[in-house]
Amino acid sequence: MKKLAVLALAAFAFVAHASDSACMAAAKEKKLSGAAQNSFVKKCEKDAKAKCETAATEKKLAGAAKNSNVKKCVHDTGPAA
Known part of the structure; x- marks a missing residue:
């Protein structure tokens, strides 16, 4: 149960920081707004997360460090990137 609560908080923190991300900055640079901005940021962060997960696995990181x-x-x- 504690792990579920931690995961929920982590997901919330991730979403909360989305407005500060490089993807959001790129969307603003492209002058996107509304649904187009949300879609762009969501895809950008999904792609970035996949790349980052792969890089962390290659570094043999696990748990909190990963x-x-x-x-x-x-x-x-x-x-x-």
């Missing part, structure tokens, strides 16, 4: 690394990586990764 989660922290992926979170920072996704935040820092833009659409071109």
Whole structure:
């Protein structure tokens, strides 16, 4: 039950930081708004998370170290990375 609560908080924190992400900055740079902005950011962050998960696995990270690394990586990764 505690793990579920931690995962829920982590998901909330991830969404809360979406407005600060490199993907959001790229969407604003492209002058996107509304549904187009939301769609762009969602896809951008999904793609970034996949790349960051792969990189963390290649670094043989696990647990909290992996989660922290992926979170920072996704935040820092833009659409071109």
